[in-house]
Amino acid sequence: xxxxxxxxxxxxxxxxxxxxxxxxxxxxxxxxxxxxxxxxxxxxxxxxxxxxxxxxxxxxxxxxxxxxxxxxxxxxxxxxxxxxxxxxxxxxxxxxxxxxxxxxxxxxxxxxxxxxxxxxxxxxxxxxxxxxxxxxxxxxxxxxxxxxxxxxxxxxxxxxxxxxxxxxxxxxxxxxxxxxxxxxxxxxxxxxxxxxxxxxxxxxxxxxxxxxxxxxxxxxxxxxxxxxxxxxxxxxxxxxxxxxxxxxxxxxxxxxxxxxxxxxxxxxxxxxxxxxxxxxxxxxxxxxxxxxxxxxxxxxxxxxxxxxxxxxxxxxxxxxxxxxxxxxxxxxxxxxxxxxxxxxxxxxxxxxxxxxxxxxxxxxxxxxxxxxxxxxxxxxxxxxxxxxxxxxxxxxxxxxxxxxxxxxxxxxxxxxxxxxxxxxxxxxxxxxxxxxxxxxxxxxxxxxxxxxxxxxxxxxxxxxxxxxxxxxxxxxxxxxxxxxxxxxxxxxxxxxxxxxxxxxxxxxxxxxxxxxxxxxxxxxxxxxxxxxxxxxxxxxxxxxxxxxxxxxxxxxxxxxxxxxxxxxxxxxxxxxxxxxxxx
Amino acid sequence: xxxxxxxxxxxxxxxxxxxxxxxxxxxxxxxxxxxxxxxxxxxxxxxxxxxxxxxxxxxxxxxxxxxxxxxxxxxxxxxxxxxxxxxxxxxxxxxxxxxxxxxxxxxxxxxxxxxxxxxxxxxxxxxxxxxxxxxxxxxxxxxxxxxxxxxxxxxxxxxxxxxxxxxxxxxxxxxxxxxxxxxxxxxxxxxxxxxxxxxxxxxxxxxxxxxxxxxxxxxxxxxxxxxxxxxxxxxxxxxxxxxxxxxxxxxxxxxxxxxxxxxxxxxxxxxxxxxxxxxxxxxxxxxxxxxxxxxxxxxxxxxxxxxxxxxxxxxx
Numbered sequence: 001x002x003x004x005x006x007x008x009x010x011x012x013x014x015x016x017x018x019x020x021x022x023x024x025x026x027x028x029x030x031x032x033x034x035x036x037x038x039x040x041x042x043x044x045x046x047x048x049x050x051x052x053x054x055x056x057x058x059x060x061x062x063x064x065x066x067x068x069x070x071x072x073x074x075x076x077x078x079x080x081x082x083x084x085x086x087x088x089x090x091x092x093x094x095x096x097x098x099x100x101x102x103x104x105x106x107x108x109x110x111x112x113x114x115x116x117x118x119x120x121x122x123x124x125x126x127x128x129x130x131x132x133x134x135x136x137x138x139x140x141x142x143x144x145x146x147x148x149x150x151x152x153x154x155x156x157x158x159x160x161x162x163x164x165x166x167x168x169x170x171x172x173x174x175x176x177x178x179x180x181x182x183x184x185x186x187x188x189x190x191x192x193x194x195x196x197x198x199x200x201x202x203x204x205x206x207x208x209x210x211x212x213x214x215x216x217x218x219x220x221x222x223x224x225x226x227x228x229x230x231x232x233x234x235x236x237x238x239x240x241x242x243x244x245x246x247x248x249x250x251x252x253x254x255x256x257x258x259x260x261x262x263x264x265x266x267x268x269x270x271x272x273x274x275x276x277x278x279x280x281x282x283x284x285x286x287x288x289x290x291x292x293x294x295x296x297x298x299x300x301x302x303x304x305x306x307x308x309x310x311x312x313x314x315x316x317x318x319x320x321x322x323x324x325x326x327x328x329x330x331x332x333x334x335x336x337x338x339x340x341x342x343x344x345x346x347x348x349x350x351x352x353x354x355x356x357x358x359x360x361x362x363x364x365x366x367x368x369x370x371x372x373x374x375x376x377x378x379x380x381x382x383x384x385x386x387x388x389x390x391x392x393x394x395x396x397x398x399x400x401x402x403x404x405x406x407x408x409x410x411x412x413x414x415x416x417x418x419x420x421x422x423x424x425x426x427x428x429x430x431x432x433x434x435x436x437x438x439x440x441x442x443x444x445x446x447x448x449x450x451x452x453x454x455x456x457x458x459x460x461x462x463x464x465x466x467x468x469x470x471x472x473x474x475x476x477x478x479x480x481x482x483x484x485x486x487x488x489x490x491x492x493x494x495x496x497x498x499x500x501x502x503x504x505x506x507x508x509x510x511x512x513x514x515x516x517x518x519x520x521x522x523x524x525x526x527x528x529x530x531x532x533x534x535x536x537x538x539x540x541x542x543x544x545x546x547x548x549x550x551x552x553x554x555x556x557x558x559x560x561x562x563x564x565x566x567x568x569x570x571x572x573x574x575x576x577x578x579x580x581x582x583x
Numbered sequence: 584x585x586x587x588x589x590x591x592x593x594x595x596x597x598x599x600x601x602x603x604x605x606x607x608x609x610x611x612x613x614x615x616x617x618x619x620x621x622x623x624x625x626x627x628x629x630x631x632x633x634x635x636x637x638x639x640x641x642x643x644x645x646x647x648x649x650x651x652x653x654x655x656x657x658x659x660x661x662x663x664x665x666x667x668x669x670x671x672x673x674x675x676x677x678x679x680x681x682x683x684x685x686x687x688x689x690x691x692x693x694x695x696x697x698x699x700x701x702x703x704x705x706x707x708x709x710x711x712x713x714x715x716x717x718x719x720x721x722x723x724x725x726x727x728x729x730x731x732x733x734x735x736x737x738x739x740x741x742x743x744x745x746x747x748x749x750x751x752x753x754x755x756x757x758x759x760x761x762x763x764x765x766x767x768x769x770x771x772x773x774x775x776x777x778x779x780x781x782x783x784x785x786x787x788x789x790x791x792x793x794x795x796x797x798x799x800x801x802x803x804x805x806x807x808x809x810x811x812x813x814x815x816x817x818x819x820x821x822x823x824x825x826x827x828x829x830x831x832x833x834x835x836x837x838x839x840x841x842x843x844x845x846x847x848x849x850x851x852x853x854x855x856x857x858x859x860x861x862x863x864x865x866x867x868x869x870x871x872x873x874x875x876x877x878x879x880x881x882x883x884x885x886x887x888x889x890x891x892x893x894x895x896x897x898x899x
């Protein structure tokens with residue numbers, strides 16, 4: 001039906017000819033259109049609901065402070081842009097819509113009326129940039145404390161403590177901060193009760209054993225039945241995106257490790273892929289296979305930890321010890337290869353930090369023999385347990401349509417029966433050379449999410465085995481001036497290599513101007529880094545799209561009417577980590 | 584005669600208390616074995632003195648009563664939890680003649696005292712003035728009400744066969760055949776009810792740490808918290824002992840002295856309690872209630888009916 005995907009995106013946009021300000025050539029090849037603020041909403045609604053096939057997922061929604069940017073020719077001067085990143089599964093194609101805005105604190109129409117996933121994203125933009133969304137049901141801060149002054153991702157907001165005055169906390173501030181913590185149901189838009197019943201409000205978290213970290217969910221309860229649940233996030237916010245604007249391209253890599261802290265080098269991958277795309281680096285085959293090897297090891301590690309903690313959430317005590325022990329076996333390999341455990345920060349722009357050590361294959365082979373019998377055991381112990389089934393089957397189910405509406409990707413989407421894995425659909429890093437299956441389930445409930453993830457561990461083992469048997473020979477770094485740190489062999493003989501080496505190591509690589517977004521199939525769903533470079537040693541804007549954010553946003557919608565224990569089962573099953581949520 | 588009685592009382596009390604203390608160690612070690620880890624192994628040989636270390640720690644913790652709590656009830660609740668658990672030890676026949684009170688309604692007394700145990704949870708959860716504690720307490724009461732009903736009924740088969748409520752006589756009635764054979768359904772039902780009565784996994788809904796933080800004892804600290812735990816372990820010991828008395832011939836067995844048989848059999852069931860904790864997840868509150876009323880209650884009635892028919896027919 002669609003002959004050329006790019007053409008059809010162009011054709012779609014012809015309908016809005018008058019309001020399309022410009023078509024931009026983004027370095028990642030994603031069709032990018034600048035739309036006028038008056039009509040972008042109609043265009044988005046059209047793309048979601050009427051375009052054939054539709055762009056059914058709001059993949060990401062973010063903004064840029066353009067005020068310190070060197071202006072391009074042909075685009076009118078503007079202060080902010082709001083960027084809508086749409087994804088179409090049927091087309092297997094993305095579309096980026098940019099809306100330029102002018103003014104110190106501009107306003108834009110909200111799209112929450114037809115795109116529920118936009119809710120949290122718009123709140124985030126308001127929180128971070130001070131852009132108001134008119135028509136948003138509850139535009140309040142999401143990541144920063146309620147009492148925060150300023151909007152951190154604006155360029156004038158200080159990035160480090162030394163740019164601010166000394167920190168003081170006088171009594172009236174303490175009182176104000178404590179007052180801001182008081183729970184008032186009306187702040188969350190919750191009613192206190194019906195005519196004949198008073199609701200009970202339960203603060204689940206921020207300190208609670210079932211939330212896996214600092215997450216607060218305000219529950220409106222009728223007995224133990226959940227009338228409404230309002231998650232409050234931001235307790236783990238560390239300003240990772242802001243840090244990207246002052247760290248060099250190279251020194252930012254360790255920060256990415258700590259986004260999904262169970263993912264290790266899996267987080268480095270979308271970042272280095274994006275930087276490599278900007279820099280025009282093609283990495284050698286050996287680098288690709290090493291990266292895939294480590295990523296799949298981390299996928300298995302993540303899913304094992306997830307399985308253990310999920311089962312703990314439904315009340316079983318032992319599996320968490322078994323799966324953590326298994327993860328230690330993975331860390332044994334990771335330590336041997338990278339020297340680190342959870343945060344190796346081991347991928348580099350244009351390669352990896354070191355070559356594989358001698359004997360790595362023995363460790364991997366031992367692990368490949370070790371894990372499958374354990375997985376079989378988990379099948380009997382956990383998946384076959386009737387109490388576990390009773391707790392998870394039919395609980396927290398959603399359909400493919402819901403999933404796309406809310407921006408759910410990864411195992412959560414595949415559990416609804418939609419076979420969509422980025423490693424297959426848009427192979428990156430050479431995944432197309434590997435033979436593996438995409439596990440799916442059918443009902444999209446908690447149990448199915450467990451089925452999919454357990455099978456994904458097996459598929460990861462299959463990929464690791466192929467890495468083991470087909471590890472290509474060759475360099476572990478690309479031969480490119482922007483590879484950081486560059487190979488040192490020729491620097492002492494050749495001044496033209498010495499100078500870039502000196503600058504790249506001492507100052508940081510200068511990555512060419514451009515704009516890219518590279519998604520990967522991370523442990524929890526699609527993870528991507530949207531990088532805007534102004535041709536400097538650091539990024540102009542780093543946007544991290546994490547899977548946990550939309551996944552948690554969906555929780556209230558699938559929780560209403562269930563009981564408190566179901567909420568814990570759902571939280572356990574969707575696999576989020578707070579660092580991935582808050583960044 | 585009086586001296587003997589005093590000695591028995593002291594022995595039972597001391598034995599029950601040290602058993603529940605030892606259980607803390609046993610449970611942690613056994614769980615560790617089943618979970619591929621070491622468990623407490625630093626304090627004393629095999630970590631045995633861990634119990635003492637824990638005890639000292641609890642005594643020296645701040646004994647905090649939340650300002651928003653209902654103070655007298657808050658203090659009374661852990662005492663109730665422990666005392667009610669201890670009271671039922673009075674009727675347990677450990678060996679011929681070794682029993683504190685050989686009541687002719689021993690079984691009824693046991694059922695009555697066990698039912699009182701829920702007051703510790705209900706009052707503790709209520710007086711804490713904490714929402715998690717309240718939910719835990721409500722769950723505890725609901726669970727007790729549902730499981731109490733068929734717990735009694737599941738034992739009536741045993742009573743029909745033995746023709747008495749006296750526990751020593753029930754043991755004696757098993758001279759030729761342990762009750763577990765003719766009363767196997769009764770044994771299964773009573774064991775399930777026992778798990779529910781002691782709030783052990785998979786029926787640990789009143790504390791359900793992944794949902795309710797620590798449930799009914801969320802606000803407790805120090806030795807008051809410790810008392811709840813002692814109460815729980817006393818419950819485990821007592822339920823195991825009751826299973827042995829009612830279904831596994833009590834002290835009876837060849838070669839070894841009766842008391843050894845009794846303690847050995849009880850130990851096996853205590854380990855079973857711990858194994859179940861290591862193995863099973865926790866059902867949901869409504870599933871738990873549905874299971875009690877829709878499955879277990881009809882089954883125990885059916886068991887009673889069939890047993891009655893056999894007894895009337897003279898087959899047993």
